Amino acid sequence: MDLDEDDFDEGVQRITxxxxxxxxxxxxxxxxxxxxxSEEVIASVSGTVERVNKLITVRxxxxxxxxxxxxxxxxxxxxxxxxxxxxxxxxRQDAVLMxxxxxxxxxxxRRKLESDELQMRTFFxxxxxxxxxxxxxxxxxxxxxxxxxxxxGKLRNGQLVTVPPILIRRLKSHFxxxxxxxxLILGLNGYIWVSKHVKQHEQEGxxxxxxxxxxxxxxxxIDDATRAAISRVGNIIKLLASHFIPLTDAVLLxxxxxxxxxxxxxxxxxxxxxxxxxxxxxxxxxxQ
Amino acid sequence: MSxxxxxxxxxxxxxxxxxxxxxxxxxxxxxxxxxxxxxxxxVAPLANGxxxxxxxxxxxxxxxxxxxxxxxxLEVEDVESGDGVDGGRVACSVTCSPSAYPHLxxxxxxxxxxxxxxxxxxxxxxxxxxxxxxxxxxxxxxxLLNLDAVILVDSGNVVDALFMAARAAxxxxxxxxxxxxxxxxPSVSKxxxxxxxxxxxxxxxxxxxxxxxxxxxxxxxxxPDYWDEGEVLQGRERWPVSVTLNLLxxxxxxxxxxxxxxSVPLRLHLMFSFPSSAPPTLQSMRLSGxxxxxxxxxxxxxxxxxKYARGLFTALESKLREEDxxxxxxxxxxxxxxx
Numbered sequence: 001m002d003l004d005e006d007d008f009d010e011g012v013q014r015i016t017x018x019x020x021x022x023x024x025x026x027x028x029x030x031x032x033x034x035x036x037x038s039e040e041v042i043a044s045v046s047g048t049v050e051r052v053n054k055l056i057t058v059r060x061x062x063x064x065x066x067x068x069x070x071x072x073x074x075x076x077x078x079x080x081x082x083x084x085x086x087x088x089x090x091x092r093q094d095a096v097l098m099x100x101x102x103x104x105x106x107x108x109x110r111r112k113l114e115s116d117e118l119q120m121r122t123f124f125x126x127x128x129x130x131x132x133x134x135x136x137x138x139x140x141x142x143x144x145x146x147x148x149x150x151x152x153g154k155l156r157n158g159q160l161v162t163v164p165p166i167l168i169r170r171l172k173s174h175f176x177x178x179x180x181x182x183x184l185i186l187g188l189n190g191y192i193w194v195s196k197h198v199k200q201h202e203q204e205g206x207x208x209x210x211x212x213x214x215x216x217x218x219x220x221x222i223d224d225a226t227r228a229a230i231s232r233v234g235n236i237i238k239l240l241a242s243h244f245i246p247l248t249d250a251v252l253l254x255x256x257x258x259x260x261x262x263x264x265x266x267x268x269x270x271x272x273x274x275x276x277x278x279x280x281x282x283x284x285x286x287x288q
Numbered sequence: 289m290s291x292x293x294x295x296x297x298x299x300x301x302x303x304x305x306x307x308x309x310x311x312x313x314x315x316x317x318x319x320x321x322x323x324x325x326x327x328x329x330x331v332a333p334l335a336n337g338x339x340x341x342x343x344x345x346x347x348x349x350x351x352x353x354x355x356x357x358x359x360x361x362l363e364v365e366d367v368e369s370g371d372g373v374d375g376g377r378v379a380c381s382v383t384c385s386p387s388a389y390p391h392l393x394x395x396x397x398x399x400x401x402x403x404x405x406x407x408x409x410x411x412x413x414x415x416x417x418x419x420x421x422x423x424x425x426x427x428x429x430x431x432l433l434n435l436d437a438v439i440l441v442d443s444g445n446v447v448d449a450l451f452m453a454a455r456a457a458x459x460x461x462x463x464x465x466x467x468x469x470x471x472x473x474p475s476v477s478k479x480x481x482x483x484x485x486x487x488x489x490x491x492x493x494x495x496x497x498x499x500x501x502x503x504x505x506x507x508x509x510x511x512p513d514y515w516d517e518g519e520v521l522q523g524r525e526r527w528p529v530s531v532t533l534n535l536l537x538x539x540x541x542x543x544x545x546x547x548x549x550x551s552v553p554l555r556l557h558l559m560f561s562f563p564s565s566a567p568p569t570l571q572s573m574r575l576s577g578x579x580x581x582x583x584x585x586x587x588x589x590x591x592x593x594x595k596y597a598r599g600l601f602t603a604l605e606s607k608l609r610e611e612d613x614x615x616x617x618x619x620x621x622x623x624x625x626x627x
Binding site (some may be wrong): 076077088109126127128129154155156157158159160196217218219225227228229232234235239241242247265266267270271 | 293294296297298299301302304305308310313314315316317318322323324346352354392547
């Protein structure tokens with residue numbers, strides 16, 4: 001089936017699968033996710049067809065995270081290098097967090113010193129989780145992150161849940177507070193941090209921010225009800241992901257309320273039929 | 289075993305959750321709950337026995353969960369001139385797919401493969417478990433049983449999965465029936481020499497000759513029935529099951545996920561065999577991790593482990609018998625269709 005230029009109107013998304021012919025190779029150029037065979041551009045992955053001028057690409061449904069500047073991501077430190085950290089952010093390459101892109105103790109405006117380079121592990125060490133924003137790209141396509149905001153930084157008081165990146169929609173805010181005392185950070189790379197709710201004013205801190213608190217490895221005291229809620233939210237996210245439902249705060253809230261109404265235990269959510277029921281109960285939240 | 293990265297606060301969170309009353313795990317399971325285990329035997333058509341096992345697969349997703357593929361291939365070995373051992377031998381190997389451990393270097397992956405191979409080899413190939421029907425001709429030919437396992441995905445508890453898959457593949461193994469064949473000089477059997485036949489005579493094991501003597505003088509063997517799959521390994525109900533106790537004294541948990549494994553200081557692998565007519569035996573034991581353990585506590589862990597292993601054994605046994613029935617029915621249907 002051939003496509004004219006009008007077929008790529010704004011807001012019209014075409015879904016294609018491997019082997020499906022997209023358009024003629026005379027009129028268009030092949031991009032990622034396509035190949036040319038007998039003068040036709042053919043999709044090599046399943047996903048949505050996208051066009052930039054004469055370039056046709058297919059954005060795969062299942063792929064690693066494709067970063068864009070300004071995205072909020074959750075990542076894990078894999079390596080400490082001179083003046084930089086390597087961060088696993090579910091992308092094709094490890095992301096880079098420069099020492100100059102983090103808030104240093106003693107004031108936001110402080111310049112980095114040589115002593116900071118020597119004690120980088122006191123800020124982040126291997127295995128630490130952090131929330132950051134994509135700042136720029138290097139020439140090889142690796143992303144550079146920054147944590148120069150009081151909302152970004154090291155993660156504590158919770159657990160990580162991983163979903164396919166495509167299921168995270170772009171939202172107004174990726175910091176979600178559920179009324180059950182659980183905070184969520186929906187990283188666009190598919191990493192979701194589920195943690196205990198921290199009150200707004202405690203989080204922001206004072207003028208000069210508290211380095212002790214920001215780079216601390218100690219968890220706060222968390223009561224059993226909150227722990228159960230965190231586990232329940234984690235299971236709901238995994239369940240929705242296994243049914244391939246895009247996650248938004250509304251969907252999560254609705255699913256959580258349903259789970260509470262059922263009065264089941266946390267592990268009941270792992271059962272197949274409970275999952276089916278939950279998904280079929282989701283109505284309004286999904287279609288907004 | 290594999291170093292999963294986990295941050296200090298995650299570790300502290302998991303440990304604190306496990307130590308509350310009642311203990312809470314990340315996915316809401318209780319300490320002794322296993323994830324869903326999926327098992328299928330006879331997955332590799334060219335192998336003598338095979339099985340695929342998955343622990344904790346996501347409900348509808350293709351992926352997720354620890355996945356192990358195990359297959360048994362029998363090979364004839366010459367005892368006199370080759371590597372063969374009289375009565376047959378068992379060789380195990382474990383391969384870890386690089387896609388299961390993307391963060392490991394190839395050296396680290398080799399180490400891991402070696403560690404798992406050693407555990408499997410030392411447990412499965414132990415003389416106390418040796419099946420008696422791996423001999424073909426005493427003193428001359430024997431079967432070499434190759435047990436190969438591939439770890440396709442690792443999301444925790446890989447040792448238990450490995451042993452379950454190995455047990456299922458061994459259970460599924462069929463040893464071809466053989467019959468010894470002797471070469472006889474033409475003078476011995478004069479009546480057998482005919483104009484177009486050479487001097488070799490194929491002796492039938494079912495003839496009136498003394499077949500006990502046959503075994504000693506036989507030079508080679510033949511397969512009496514090509515279509516017959518053969519007989520199961522002798523003593524197949526004895527193959528061990530493994531149960532891994534992740535120790536965070538005073539508690540322990542079963543079937544840990546990767547993050548849980550990284551958060552507990554010690555792991556105790558126990559391999560139990562449950563012969564049908566004898567008390568269970570502890571076939572092997574491994575302790576891994578940086579923590580320490582006193583002997584009294586270890587003993588109580590072994591006692592607990594036996595209980596869990598019994599449960600695992602019973603469940604696996606019933607599943608394997610179910611699989612046998614399913615596959616026999618399938619074979620019968622196919623045979624009926626051919627006729």
